[in-house]
Amino acid sequence: MARPLGFDPEEAKTALMNIFWARGYEATSMQDIEVATGLRKQSLYRLFGDKHSMYLAALRTYEDCVVAEAERILGQTPGSARARFAALLDWVIRSASDAGDVRGCFLANASAEASAADPETAEVLAIMSGRMASAFDGALSADARYRDDAGLRRARMRHLLAAYVGLRILVKGAFDEAAMREAADDLLLSI
Amino acid sequence: MARPLGFDPEEAKTALMNIFWARGYEATSMQDIEVATGLRKQSLYRLFGDKHSMYLAALRTYEDCVVAEAERILGQTPGSARARFAALLDWVIRSASDAGDVRGCFLANASAEASAADPETAEVLAIMSGRMASAFDGALSADARYRDDAGLRRARMRHLLAAYVGLRILVKGAFDEAAMREAADDLLLSI
DNA sequence: ATTATTATTTACCATACGGTCCGTAATATT
């Protein structure tokens, strides 16, 4: 009878997400991963395969956790498109200021990190971007004028997505909370 | 009499900028830098000190080259604020599509790369962000309504800067040329 | 030709890196 796992794989994935999100792929060593997960390399290799596969698992965990939360906010906030985006941006700003979380957005960070840009990573990133784009599209559709004009909706969705990604990069240093709120408020005027 | 340098330090800095911009700090090894610059490590260490100082030199070169070019475009394009931003965004989109340059923006990439986030790097990045923000502020001032309302100008500047940074991240994979143009056109409607 | 100074080339260094090997441990079943 096989020895049971001494840890929860989901917790390992969450720890992987957190460390790779904070530090990026190249700057996170296996020793860092050991410390973050509380597991030894051999256990990690047994479960995930290699460092790169751990990275992909981290990205997928982010998708299931953070991208899904953004989708929930955009999809379930009652009212207008603007109200939905306001809720999303408020969530972004609050996590940076209240929780002191300046990791930005793992999707944006990973997109910026060229070294991890192999086809598999690119595919996971594309899926996540696609989900964000769809969620943005859906939130805009709360307003009749966007429902009735697919071209406008798509262009606005792209603009909003670019600004969202930019805000999540700038939260890491260039923009303080006040600047974030100012940018967000002006962005909401576009809707 | 000392032996003269066998290379041009400015060319070395440009080569450093290009390799670090393409690959980021952690994923660029000293061997990569040797290949990119055509110089041996000892020569590089003599001139720059250490790898991190080479990175700072690369960022400063980017500031003098690319940030300065964006400033020139925004400052010297005749006409309205919108025309100025249109020229800037066109330049961004054209470098991605015509020149196949998908490195994005070194400033944005460096901001996303947590490992290089020591105080010195943060300072260089802050200076560059500040220059971009000032250039955006100046370009908006081409229109009387922005000249006459500092609060509006500042909020719009922040929004535009976020969207610009986001576009430069998204150009690396999530947005093709058509998507870039669509997002840019919608962004220009905000001005 | 010699000299002093800096620059380049080559070899070398200690440590870090991602990954593998192998002995021991944990478990249910018999």
Added chain:
DNA sequence: AATATTACGGACCGTATGGTAAATAATAAT
């Protein structure tokens, strides 16, 4: 207790990494 199976811990691996040491080279001045 013995067994088979998987899981974990610790040691080990070959290569990569950022950096240093030392010999040789380039140059103008004497």
